[in-house]
Amino acid sequence: MTDRPDRLAALAVAVAAVSLAGAMRALRGESAPTGFGDGAAYRAMARGEPGAPPFHRRLLMPAVVRAGWGGDALAGFRTVSVASVAVAAVATGLLGARVATCCGASARQARLAGLVSGALVPAMPHSTRMAVQIPTFNDQFAGALGSLWLLGVSAGRPRVGLALAAALAREQWVLVVGALLPMLRARGRRCALAHLAAAAAAGGVVLAQPAGPGSEVYPPRVALR
Numbered sequence: 001m002t003d004r005p006d007r008l009a010a011l012a013v014a015v016a017a018v019s020l021a022g023a024m025r026a027l028r029g030e031s032a033p034t035g036f037g038d039g040a041a042y043r044a045m046a047r048g049e050p051g052a053p054p055f056h057r058r059l060l061m062p063a064v065v066r067a068g069w070g071g072d073a074l075a076g077f078r079t080v081s082v083a084s085v086a087v088a089a090v091a092t093g094l095l096g097a098r099v100a101t102c103c104g105a106s107a108r109q110a111r112l113a114g115l116v117s118g119a120l121v122p123a124m125p126h127s128t129r130m131a132v133q134i135p136t137f138n139d140q141f142a143g144a145l146g147s148l149w150l151l152g153v154s155a156g157r158p159r160v161g162l163a164l165a166a167a168l169a170r171e172q173w174v175l176v177v178g179a180l181l182p183m184l185r186a187r188g189r190r191c192a193l194a195h196l197a198a199a200a201a202a203g204g205v206v207l208a209q210p211a212g213p214g215s216e217v218y219p220p221r222v223a224l225r
Contacts, residue, residue: 052214093118
């Protein structure tokens with residue numbers, strides 16, 4: 001790769017500045033009390049009630065809000081969601097720098113690539129703006145946990161606890177863990193077995209959750225496909 005420091009630095013600074021400005025503007029916005037069927041289900045779960053399917057299977061974020069704020073406090077959801085965006089941005093930036101290094105980039109290019117990729121996270125419409133306007137959505141929280149786990153996997157230090165937490169936040173992470181089992185096996189048989197057990201445990205827990213009233217938006221077979 002040809003190093004063009006001026007252009008790369010200008011791109012990185014521009015993306016970071018636009019992202020920061022957009023995020024700061026979004027943070028000044030107001031939160032909606034409900035978030036369609038998703039938010040209603042998660043708020044019910046934070047009150048200790050069953051949520052409507054398929055959201056009843058994503059139990060970790062409502063549990064965190066309930067433990068920290070004593071119920072379905074909108075401020076609790078917003079705090080967790082905004083913090084999750086920040087965590088995902090950092091993890092994505094580190095992943096971006098690591099991928100660039102693997103592709104032959106220089107150390108400086110890798111740092112700039114990490115800055116661009118990390119800055120794009122809060123700039124996405126489904127990121128900071130959604131975390132503020134509809135904080136009861138679960139996407140940011142599950143994405144942050146999953147990105148931290150992927151960061152560990154790419155560094156050769158996968159964390160079983162993060163894989164379990166991500167799967168309890170959103171059940172589709174079980175599929176990601178399963179897809180990466182060959183890579184985990186390369187780190188050692190014990191690592192692969194531990195992740196397989198964690199994925200199975202998470203799957204059992206989420207499938208055992210009681211469902212509240214409401215029709216299934218998509219059944220598990222659709223999520224698997």
